[in-house]
Amino acid sequence: xxxxxxxxxxxxxxxxxxxxxxxxxxxxxxxxxxxxxxxxxxxxxxxxxxxxxxxxxxxxxxxxxxxxxxxxxxxxxxxxxxxxxxxxxxxxxxxxxxxxxxxxxxxxxxxxxxxxxxxxxxxxxxxxxxxxxxxxxxxxxxxxxxxxxxxxxxxxxxxxxxxxxxxxxxxxxxxxxxxxxxxxxxxxxxxxxxxxxxxxxxxxxxxxxxxxxxxxxxxxxxxxxxxxxxxxxxxxxxxxxxxxxxxxxxxxxxxxxxxxxxxxxxxxxxxxxxxxxxxxxxxxxxxxxxxxxxxxxxxxxxxxxxxxxxxxxxxxxxxxxxxxxxxxxxxxxxxxxxxxxxxxxxxxxxxxxxxxxxxxxxxxxxxxxxxxxxxxxxxxxxxxxxxxxxxxxxxxxxxxxxxxxxxxxxxxxxxxxxxxxxxxxxxxxxxxxxxxxxxxxxxxxxxxxxxxxxxxxxxxxxxxxxxxxxxxxxxxxxxxxxxxxxxxxxxxxxxxxxxxxxxxxxxxxxxxxxxxxxxxxxxxxx
Ligand code: G4P
Numbered sequence: 001x002x003x004x005x006x007x008x009x010x011x012x013x014x015x016x017x018x019x020x021x022x023x024x025x026x027x028x029x030x031x032x033x034x035x036x037x038x039x040x041x042x043x044x045x046x047x048x049x050x051x052x053x054x055x056x057x058x059x060x061x062x063x064x065x066x067x068x069x070x071x072x073x074x075x076x077x078x079x080x081x082x083x084x085x086x087x088x089x090x091x092x093x094x095x096x097x098x099x100x101x102x103x104x105x106x107x108x109x110x111x112x113x114x115x116x117x118x119x120x121x122x123x124x125x126x127x128x129x130x131x132x133x134x135x136x137x138x139x140x141x142x143x144x145x146x147x148x149x150x151x152x153x154x155x156x157x158x159x160x161x162x163x164x165x166x167x168x169x170x171x172x173x174x175x176x177x178x179x180x181x182x183x184x185x186x187x188x189x190x191x192x193x194x195x196x197x198x199x200x201x202x203x204x205x206x207x208x209x210x211x212x213x214x215x216x217x218x219x220x221x222x223x224x225x226x227x228x229x230x231x232x233x234x235x236x237x238x239x240x241x242x243x244x245x246x247x248x249x250x251x252x253x254x255x256x257x258x259x260x261x262x263x264x265x266x267x268x269x270x271x272x273x274x275x276x277x278x279x280x281x282x283x284x285x286x287x288x289x290x291x292x293x294x295x296x297x298x299x300x301x302x303x304x305x306x307x308x309x310x311x312x313x314x315x316x317x318x319x320x321x322x323x324x325x326x327x328x329x330x331x332x333x334x335x336x337x338x339x340x341x342x343x344x345x346x347x348x349x350x351x352x353x354x355x356x357x358x359x360x361x362x363x364x365x366x367x368x369x370x371x372x373x374x375x376x377x378x379x380x381x382x383x384x385x386x387x388x389x390x391x392x393x394x395x396x397x398x399x400x401x402x403x404x405x406x407x408x409x410x411x412x413x414x415x416x417x418x419x420x421x422x423x424x425x426x427x428x429x430x431x432x433x434x435x436x437x438x439x440x441x442x443x444x445x446x447x448x449x450x451x452x453x454x455x456x457x458x459x460x461x462x463x464x465x466x467x468x469x470x471x472x473x474x475x476x477x478x479x480x481x482x483x484x485x486x487x488x489x490x491x492x493x494x495x496x497x498x499x500x501x502x503x504x505x506x507x508x509x510x511x512x513x514x515x516x517x518x519x520x521x522x523x524x525x526x
Contacts, residue, residue, distance in 0.1 A: 003321060003357065007288045010359030011273050012082040012316075014100055016124070017109035018117035019090070022139040025256040026109055027072065027083060032259070033266055034074030034081060070299065070314060071345040071361045079270045082361060090119055091439020094390060095299065097126050098372060098420060098526075101387050102298040102316040104359065105133040105273045107265070112138050112145030112172070112253075116158040124159045130386065131246035133274055136163070137265055142192070142255040144173035149230070152251065161249040164238050165231055167264050169253045170220050177216045179253055180207070180224060181264045182231070183238065187215055192258050201263075244274045276359040279318045281375070281382040286319050288358035293320035293328065294377040296384040297370050300419040302453070311419065312343070312363040313370040318384065322356045328376045330369060331383060337376070339364050371418035373526035389493075391522045392423055392436025395465040395501075396443060401457035412454030416446055417494055420526075425468060425491035425499055428483075434491060434501075435460075436468055466505055469520040471498040478517035486511065497524065 017023040072083045084103055086096040100106065106127050110120060127134055138151055146154070148169055155161045166183040169176065178189040186201040204211050207228055212221040242248035250268065254261020276288040286294055299314040315322075322328075327336040343363035344353040356362045364370070373387045400409050413433070417424045422437040437443060443460060450456045468491070473479035483490065483498070489511075491499045500520060502508035512520055 003291075004289055006357040007359065008275050009078065009080045010082065010275055010357060011079050011105070011270060012084065012103055012276065012359040012361070013105045013107060013269075013273065014084045014086050014096075014103040015107045015109060016086055016096070016100070016120070016127070018111070018114070018119040021109045021111040021114070021117070021120070022256045023086075023109050026107070026137060026139065026262065027085070029256050029259050029262045030081075030083065030266055031072060031074060033263065034076045070301065071363075073345055073360075076266065077270050080359075081270070082359060084361065086123075091437075091441040093119075093122065093438050094420060096123060097390065098298050098387050100126050100132065101130070102296075102314075102361065103132065104276055105135070107269070108134050108136045109256075110136060110138050110151070110155075112140045112151070113143055115146050115151060115154045121158060124161075126388075128160065128246065133244050133246050134161070134249050135243075135265070135269060135273070136161070136249055136251040137256075137261075138251065138253045139256050141169050141172055141176055141179070141253055141261065142190075142258055148227070148253065152235075155249070155251070162236075162242075162247060163249050163251050164236055164243075165251045165253075166238060166268055167252045167254070167261060168224070168227060168231065170216055170224050175220075176255075177220045179261050179264065180204075180228070182228075183250075183264070183268050187212070188261070188264065189215060190255075190258070190260055238272070240272050243272060276318070279384060280386060281384050283382055286382070286384075288319050290319040292378040292380065293322050294318050294375065294380070294382065294384075295322065296376070296387075297364075297372060297374045298387060300366070300370060300372060302419060302449070311366045311368075311370075311415075313366045313374075315342075315362050315364055315376065317356050317358050317360050317362065319358055320378070322360075322362060324352070324354045329379045331375045331377060331381055332371075333369060335369075337369060341365055368415060368418075371526075372420045385525060387526045389423060389524045389526050390438070391467045391469060393438055393467070394440055394443075395434055395436045395463045395468070396460035397463050398433040398435055399459040399461055401459050405454075405456045408454045409450065409456035409458060412450045412456050413446075415454075416449060421446060421449075423468075424494055425501070428490040428492065429487050434463060436465075464503065466502045466508065467522065468499045468501055469508070469522055470524045471500055472519040472521055473517055475517045478515065482515050482518050493524070 015023045015027055070085050074081050084099050086099050108124060152163045155163050167179045167181050169179055171177045176190045178187055180187055185205050187204045188201040207225055239248050243250060252261060252265040278285045278287045295315045295317040297313045297315055301312045324342050325338060325340055327338050330337050341352050343350050375383045400406060413424055422435050422442045425434040447458055450458050489501045491501055493499050
């Protein structure tokens, strides 16, 4: 098959949601449709539930599971679908942000009763920054929830989406009768725990026909007609190009656990979602159909087996064909590397791949060569851009508990930071090391892994900081003066970039006012 045909077949996306909205359940139902798993319940949830924060071994177990579910590939209606898993737990939000850089589109799951929640908002904003096309799935229709129009309003107001409903609920909770598939003009009646493969939707081209009454009864038919009238007048028709530019957001309704409304979503998704598109690098845009291979690492996962220190680096292929046992150029290290066992992921199974195409993700066994954001090419010196480092929100000083193991501690910290577990800063005035994370869980993870994987012991000292901001300045003199005056609040990140440690938002504001020529940035590129 030609490269262009392979590219056209690929659909690589991520599902994002606030925890508990139904991301895991929806993923599982999609895999059932794709025949990638046979029974419900086969995909273990990789999420770390909120109550697990105190149960550290649970986290370790989950870490193992999440390697297997990091990428789930299956074929459906002639398309190769790659679902990239994104951790729902907000302490792992950075992992999710990075994974979102490797997708071509996203599905946003929203709980019908809860509407837009804080984590939904954060993740949608990350997608919007990159103009990632998004489809919304409003889940749990079998429960009482918010009115459909109120939900669309919320999507517009809180998330700034321009919505376009493509399916519409007929009732909700106890009164749920079905959904009307606006995209295909079909009616699906609600049957709890529907079978995954049978398609028993009734085609109703014209909702004014009597067929609608016969199927859902007089009252529900009347309501649906009047709601459809509002939809026709208020909401735009589907504009696939606008959706692909990230400017229009199709909305589906359903109940993942009942496998209801999921087929409608998936069938539309394979028709409208974008194949791999061109991607930015530091010097040019890379088109997927370029002959020369290129790709980047967006995630690194430590091996669960303590006897093997190796890790798996997840590589997103952006252009050309990736081939096993071929020398590729590791741009940052300025070195050729060859991969004898690149791994592909088909649902629960891992297998060695000989070739992979744009949109595909391969797992590369790594003994420490990779860090997040690394680019591989056939020789060109480029770096794919867009993987963010956000300002951490929690900070602690690292204390070395076993000075005989300083080397191990440094190595362990270095590698864990390359994996993106947290960010390391070194204070300018006294060289003390500070770990910054998005959530508190990572501190435990680091401590545990340093001890079990590197034989080093660390402790923490509390540090009350509000944010770390990267410093940019055009005026060299102003920068020198700033560095001199604020020495006690400055640190360097792992790349050596200057970072200001702000104690509070008020303190930050004051320093900003005192140094108008200095730019304080809350995000940096890895
Ligand atoms: P997440 O990955 O987004 O965190 O959510 P997950 O799929 O784990 O779903 C969260 C809870 O919501 C689960 O219940 C799940 O069964 C339930 N759920 C998912 N889809 C629907 C739906 O369409 N309707 C209803 N009523 N519930 C739904 P749980 O009790 O937390 O877990 P479990 O014991 O069922 O696994």
